[in-house]
Amino acid sequence: MKRVAELQAEQAKLHAVTIESLTADLREDRALAYSVKNPSAAVSAVMGMARLHGLDKQVLTADLVNPPSLINIAIIDSKTAKRLNG
Secondary structure, three states, rough: HHHHHHHHHHHHHHHHOOOOHHHHHHHHHHHHHHHHOHHHHHHHHHHHHHHOOOOOOOOOOHHHHHHHHOOOOOOOOOOHHHHHHH
8 A cells, every 4th residue: 555655646746736736727727617607617616626625524523511402302292292391
């Protein structure tokens, strides 16, 4: 696996493909999409940049001070509801 990563890095250098160069290409594509009034292509370029930079991932964090609320929902009959609600 290490050798594969080395070869991929070597090829990337040979072709000068970097996150920065891909981002620059996507920015040009977005500008072109705006200039020809193609919002769908502009959105695709923006989403491409987000994916490239890892911004399309949902981030879950554990907040021990303010944990999320937990709501339990139960389906009950009217007799039980009257008994529970007084």
